[in-house]
Amino acid sequence: MTPQRVRLVAIFAVILLSGLTLVAWTQVWFDIRLETGQSLPISGDVAAPALTALALSGLALAGALAIAGIVFRVILGILQAAIGALVVTSAALALADPITASARSISAATGVAGAQSISTLVSHVSASAWPLLSLSFGILLVLLGLAIVATARLWPSSSRKYQAVRLEQADGDRSAAGDWDALSDGRDPTEASR
Numbered sequence: 164m165t166p167q168r169v170r171l172v173a174i175f176a177v178i179l180l181s182g183l184t185l186v187a188w189t190q191v192w193f194d195i196r197l198e199t200g201q202s203l204p205i206s207g208d209v210a211a212p213a214l215t216a217l218a219l220s221g222l223a224l225a226g227a228l229a230i231a232g233i234v235f236r237v238i239l240g241i242l243q244a245a246i247g248a249l250v251v252t253s254a255a256l257a258l259a260d261p262i263t264a265s266a267r268s269i270s271a272a273t274g275v276a277g278a279q280s281i282s283t284l285v286s287h288v289s290a291s292a293w294p295l296l297s298l299s300f301g302i303l304l305v306l307l308g309l310a311i312v313a314t315a316r317l318w319p320s321s322s323r324k325y326q327a328v329r330l331e332q333a334d335g336d337r338s339a340a341g342d343w344d345a346l347s348d349g350r351d352p353t354e355a356s357r
Contacts, residue, residue: 170318181221187297188214193261196287210257210264240311247304254297261288
């Protein structure tokens, strides 16, 4: 695989996994059945509210990765792995204790607050596949971040169009840009005309 292809696959994978994490955040994660018979669908925005910020930061990271130099590619790879670890943590916490993750919605539906009181109201919890998928996306994001760090040196450098540009004055040419450059350099632009 060519270095250019490795770069494109890595950037596309960041976009895809971050987008899928964002989709998972919008889906129903748990169905909470209360003792009263009422059923509460709990979506990812309640069970794992941090996923939206993590997914959006992953999408922004993909844009930065497209133009980053080698040092920043390594830094962004480490950051990508950290984002993935936080996605894993957020999904794992929701899976480990769905009642606590759903407490806000249960309190809004019943008017009862407090972890102990809420847990006595719940008769059954069923989970959809979305929490496990989010956990998988997080693991893949961690691995992708580590792969970016490992392959950062192989990627082609970014094009010159993202580099700083300095306008140079042609011989004998008086332009406003040349005058500004002279002032920036601490020279008097009117001296050359004397």
